[in-house]
Amino acid sequence: MIEMHDIWKTYADGTTALQGVNLVIDRNEFVYVVGPSGAGKSTFMKLIYREEVPTKGQISVNGFNIGKLKHRKIPFVRRNIGVIFQDYRLLPKLTAFENVAFAMEVIETPRRLIRKRTMEVLELVGLKHKAGSLPAQLSGGEQQRIAIARAIVNNPSVIVADEPTGNLDPETSWGIMNLLEEINFRGTTIVMATHNKEIVNTMRKRVIAIENGSIVRDQQRGEYGYEI
Amino acid sequence: MAMRFSTIVRHIREGFKNVGRNGWMTFASMSSISVSLFILGIFMLLALNVNKLADQLDNQVQINVYLQVDTQTQKAEEIERLIKRIPEVKSVTYIPKAEGLQRFRESMGEEGKEALDGYDKENNPLPDAFEVEAFDPQKIGYIAKQIEALNLTDPDKSISKVKYGKDTIEKLFSITNAVRNIGLVIVLGLAVMAMFLISTTIKMTIIARRREISIMKLVGATNSFIRWPFFIEGAIIGFFGSLISATILLVGYSQLVHTTSATIGLYMIQFATVDEVTGMVGGSVMILGTLLGIFGSTISVRRYLRV
Ligand SMILES: Nc1ncnc2c1ncn2[C@@H]1O[C@H](COP(=O)(O)OP(=O)(O)O)[C@@H](O)[C@H]1O
Ligand SMILES: [Mg+2]
Numbered sequence: 001m002i003e004m005h006d007i008w009k010t011y012a013d014g015t016t017a018l019q020g021v022n023l024v025i026d027r028n029e030f031v032y033v034v035g036p037s038g039a040g041k042s043t044f045m046k047l048i049y050r051e052e053v054p055t056k057g058q059i060s061v062n063g064f065n066i067g068k069l070k071h072r073k074i075p076f077v078r079r080n081i082g083v084i085f086q087d088y089r090l091l092p093k094l095t096a097f098e099n100v101a102f103a104m105e106v107i108e109t110p111r112r113l114i115r116k117r118t119m120e121v122l123e124l125v126g127l128k129h130k131a132g133s134l135p136a137q138l139s140g141g142e143q144q145r146i147a148i149a150r151a152i153v154n155n156p157s158v159i160v161a162d163e164p165t166g167n168l169d170p171e172t173s174w175g176i177m178n179l180l181e182e183i184n185f186r187g188t189t190i191v192m193a194t195h196n197k198e199i200v201n202t203m204r205k206r207v208i209a210i211e212n213g214s215i216v217r218d219q220q221r222g223e224y225g226y227e228i
Numbered sequence: 229m230a231m232r233f234s235t236i237v238r239h240i241r242e243g244f245k246n247v248g249r250n251g252w253m254t255f256a257s258m259s260s261i262s263v264s265l266f267i268l269g270i271f272m273l274l275a276l277n278v279n280k281l282a283d284q285l286d287n288q289v290q291i292n293v294y295l296q297v298d299t300q301t302q303k304a305e306e307i308e309r310l311i312k313r314i315p316e317v318k319s320v321t322y323i324p325k326a327e328g329l330q331r332f333r334e335s336m337g338e339e340g341k342e343a344l345d346g347y348d349k350e351n352n353p354l355p356d357a358f359e360v361e362a363f364d365p366q367k368i369g370y371i372a373k374q375i376e377a378l379n380l381t382d383p384d385k386s387i388s389k390v391k392y393g394k395d396t397i398e399k400l401f402s403i404t405n406a407v408r409n410i411g412l413v414i415v416l417g418l419a420v421m422a423m424f425l426i427s428t429t430i431k432m433t434i435i436a437r438r439r440e441i442s443i444m445k446l447v448g449a450t451n452s453f454i455r456w457p458f459f460i461e462g463a464i465i466g467f468f469g470s471l472i473s474a475t476i477l478l479v480g481y482s483q484l485v486h487t488t489s490a491t492i493g494l495y496m497i498q499f500a501t502v503d504e505v506t507g508m509v510g511g512s513v514m515i516l517g518t519l520l521g522i523f524g525s526t527i528s529v530r531r532y533l534r535v
Contacts, residue, residue, distance in 0.1 A: 072451070077448075078447065079448035089443060091440055102447075106449035106454075107448050107449055108453065110232070150447070
């Protein structure tokens with residue numbers, strides 16, 4: 001469902017972030033992307049949700065050749081991809097409920113469906129009781145759960161998570177991982193960049209290691225493989 | 229793709245929220261719309277009244293045909309017959325030179341009497357003349373040409389001059405045209421400034437909302453969905469800015485019409501009525517203001533909203 005053929009990415013300033021990446025990620029896989037800072041992990045993720053386009057090579061997501069996608073069609077491809085960041089990116093003036101419902105509103109979901117579905121995902125992430133809270137009134141872990149709820153509310157087939165536990169303590173991180181595993185179990189592909197050695201080594205999923213813009217290791221039931 | 233009603237409501241709500249977001253800039257751009265359209269409105273009112281005045285003059289127009297001073301009476305009568313034969317002519321009145329002098333005296337009043345003292349029946353500098361009326365005042369120019377053309381078949385070239393009221397009207401128009409052109413330049417300059425202020429305001433809103441916009445993009449909102457609230461913000465600024473100036477213009481104008489007709493009500497100057505100008509001036513000010521607002525936001529949306 002995600003395929004990359006000889007992907008190169010050079011930014012406008014001349015920095016080459018990816019050089020010749022090839023890979024296939026199947027439906028319903030759970031993939032860790034590891035590697036040192038500046039290796040090109042975030043760039044790799046950005047190509048998937050079409051934040052960046054490759055300088056060279058072909059990338060397809062859900063069968064769409066998204067490097068050559070017409071601008072008009074980008075939104076419709078994005079609806080099938082949920083994105084989660086290290087810094088949550090919630091809207092500070094909206095409540096937890098509103099932050100999640102926002103993602104449905106802006107793709108023009110009929111009003112009557114929004115409330116039901118929003119409460120459903122809030123329940124899934126275990127924060128139904130915090131629906132009325134503002135982000136500032138929530139802990140980091142809770143905010144990330146809201147961000148996850150927002151990412152899955154439109155039923156995407158892929159979740160792209162760029163260091164989702166980067167700002168969280170170990171215990172909270174485990175909560176987030178269990179949630180992502182649950183979402184994966186329900187049929188969503190997950191691609192997650194991380195620096196968390198313990199998590200990668202414990203969960204034992206497919207591990208893709210990127211260094212200097214190239215995939216140096218691609219291993220089923222892999223390990224983190226770095227001593228940091 | 230038809231837009232859902234709740235989506236329209238949302239865009240309008242967000243548009244108003246945007247307006248409330250940076251109050252001072254919104255105030256400044258609304259004011260600049262108001263001022264520029266107020267001045268435009270003044271020029272429009274002026275133009276409307278000049279047109280009205282021209283209409284009034286038009287209805288009174290007649291053609292004055294002056295003959296050469298030495299034209300014989302017989303010749304004059306022949307020319308009168310020829311003029312009467314023009315189908316568009318309603319009536320022709322013969323003004324012999326003596327009567328012309330008499331009228332001239334009267335029109336000059338006391339001061340003129342002395343100046344004209346030396347002139348009498350034997351020594352009359354004025355020519356014989358005709359006053360020609362048309363069925364249709366619009367045809368005046370055409371009739372005047374026909375009369376002038378009578379000279380072509382006349383070896384004496386007896387007609388010395390064909391004058392008609394259009395001269396006055398045209399003079400009036402040339403003055404107002406000059407005023408209007410200057411006004412247009414001022415209004416254009418102000419409108420550009422207003423548009424610049426509006427686009428700056430919208431730019432600030434876009435910057436203030438960039439977090440929201442990036443999330444909207446991320447979850448797959450369409451470009452037009454993201455843009456709409458900003459167009460509406462521009463339209464709101466333009467609409468309310470021009471509403472203010474339209475209100476001031478129309479209230480002010482009706483006051484002016486009332487007080488002026490009270491003081492010089494006996495004279496023949498007739499203002500364009502408030503009803504007449506409401507649609508014309510009020511309508512175009514409102515439409516123009518709203519369009520300016522939308523254009524202003526389009527500039528910013530194009531430039532700063534990379535969607
Ligand atoms: N927008 C950008 N413009 C220029 N260079 C960039 C940009 N984003 C990332 N880079 C560079 O590309 C390389 C890979 O960055 P990134 O993909 O963020 O790596 P990682 O997420 O693994 O830390 C780095 O050298 C980084 O400085
Ligand atoms: Mg990164």
